[in-house]
Amino acid sequence: MRSTRASESEPPVGTAVRIRDAAIRRFGRDGFSAGLRAVAADAGVTAGLVVHHFGSKDGLRAACDGYVLEFIHSEKMKATTRSVNAIAQLAEVEQYAPYAMYALRSIQAGGELGKVFVDRMAKDAEDYLEAGVQSGMIRPSRDPAARARWLTYQHTGSMLLWMSLHGRAVEVDDFRAELRRMSDEVTLPALELFTDGLFVDRTMLDDYLMYVPDPPAAGQQ
Amino acid sequence: MRSTRASESEPPVGTAVRIRDAAIRRFGRDGFSAGLRAVAADAGVTAGLVVHHFGSKDGLRAACDGYVLEFIHSEKMKATTRSVNAIAQLAEVEQYAPYAMYALRSIQAGGELGKVFVDRMAKDAEDYLEAGVQSGMIRPSRDPAARARWLTYQHTGSMLLWMSLHGRAVEVDDFRAELRRMSDEVTLPALELFTDGLFVDRTMLDDYLMYVPDPPAAGQQ
DNA sequence: GCTGTCATTGAACACTCGTTTAGGCTTTGA
DNA sequence: TCAAAGCCTAAACGAGTGTTCAATGACAGC
Structure with a gap:
């Protein structure tokens, strides 16, 4: 040593x-x-x-x-701050922005921190969604854990992709600016989808539920 | 030379x-x-x-x-094959699977091919969604281009993230297997969201439309 | 048959990387 | 005051990298 x-x-x-x-x-x-x-x-x-x-x-x-x-x-990161778009929230605080960038790099590199970070976000998102369901603002899911995990993956992943493609995100300020630009572009389609869905009828979902009677066990993997 | x-x-x-x-x-x-x-x-x-x-x-x-x-x-890739989950479709064909893996790496590295590939997928997704709207299966959007781009980013990004975290995806078969595993986990929440949305009421969307009367110009960036 | 062109090799070069080592300097403690 | 310990630097090492170069062999056309 x-x-x-x-x-x-x-x-x-x-x-x-x-x-x-x-x-x-x-x-x-x-x-x-x-x-x-x-x-x-x-x-x-x-x-x-x-x-x-x-x-x-x-x-x-x-x-x-x-x-x-x-x-x-x-405790510096409250659970609400920590859920789906924790990285963007982190980046907004000048002092913590480097942590956000580091975490994203760690996720990109597939490090252990990346796994833990994403798991954490998914878990917090699950709680957050569950609270929304309880208060009648969020629709319930047949598999809340899978839904939370998927939403987390979608959001974090698209952020990762955005940074890979558009990100000459070397400086902290650029990073934050790029996240804001992404948010601007994304908000409308996201709200549309979250409000009205994408499909007009229910046949796709019903067919799936018929074909796979038991939704995959929650919390797998 | x-x-x-x-x-x-x-x-x-x-x-x-x-x-x-x-x-x-x-x-x-x-x-x-x-x-x-x-x-x-x-x-x-x-x-x-x-x-x-x-x-x-x-x-x-x-x-x-x-x-x-x-x-x-x-022409080997028809437009339908090329849309949102083109990579998964590619990976299903033994012969083309390496192209899928290469494309994903290129996207990850932020190369020019990555940009072009994602743009292409987004464009095809837009056409695909538009056809769905015409035939009454897909709900229209206030900004179809942004929606297509967002859905493409979400899907491709989550795939990228999945591979970063879970992917010891060295061999072609592992890659395909991992994509299938992801698909299994994801299908139910995706269908739920696409069918019913996430929010119970419309206040979030309405507030946004009130606050930002003109949706951001389509095809920006 | 000779010559030129091309494909191909193996060694070498210059560089960067993570790591090691020897030593100097400062601080600490008895 | 002297010695030990820890902080720190500068130089070097060995293994990697992309790239260059001289030499070899095969094959073409004249």
Whole structure:
């Protein structure tokens, strides 16, 4: 063990914090293919020091994951904020925007944080929808968990796609602006669909329910 | 110009075809970070020969893009096949599955092919929806283009997200299996939403229409 | 039969990456 | 005051990358 507290659970302090924050920003901007030297330069240190503090690049990434994850689970993010479009909500707060970008990168890269983050959003969306159902604003579903998961995937996925295609989203401000542009374009069709649906008649749904009498078990996968 | 027909428009022949096909498969499996030597080994040749034929790695990728793009635009893909879930449809045909994987990677990487592919899908979806509206099966929209684009982004994006999170989708068969698994999970909530919508009342939509009297111009961006 | 052209190889180059190592500097504690 | 410990840098290493280059072999046309 060449480091003071490489992969230990103790949170980093001092310079290590600066490195970790720089890494979150840099990884969020450029993805995880960004080099250690770039992160180090952002933090005003050397590449060697980064691995001295975090053991390896994976260790650094794990520290970033852990920090962002802890933030997501913390009370700073209320459940309502955390549901379907949590990322956009996060991005609106200047201080938290880098976390949103980092989380999106992590989702894109298929990291563990990505899974946890999406699961979390889906779970919160389920609660949120359930509350809407209780108060009579949201239609009930035959499989609430699957619906919440699907809506989360749709929303997060389209955001991911938008950023892949349109996103020269390097700077935090660009990222936020791009999310707003997407929101503007999307709101009308979304409200239309959520209000009136897409199909005129019910045959597609009825045929499916006939063909598959038991909807797939909720909470699978 | 060190190559016979590096970036020329003439399509590759013979060994060059084998290299290009190997590249489509390899890039589709591992992403564009896959090395030239790996592609070369798949094709049974040397890295040097690859750049001899295609000028550079970018040249190779451009050739792949062009080929897949030409295929997408070709008559082999009818418009109905090409709409919203074109990728899943492609993946169902053993022979074309690598194109689907390559296209998804290209979308993920934000390449030009990705943009064109998504635009194409959105355009086809618009026509498809319009036909449905004409025949009385699909509800009309105040902004059909935006709706088609949004539905395309949602579907393609969630596919992208699914593959990022669940996809150890290295092999063609795994890719197809994963798409099917996703389809199973998604069908019920999708049909529910498309049939009945999500909101019980119309206040959200009406408020929006009141607040923004003119829906954003179609076909922007 | 000779010459030129093309396909192809294998080695080398220049570069970046993550990681290692040796050492200097500062702080701490006895 | 001296030694240990920790922070930090600069340089180097080895493995990867895309790309270049000289050499080889096959095959065409004259």
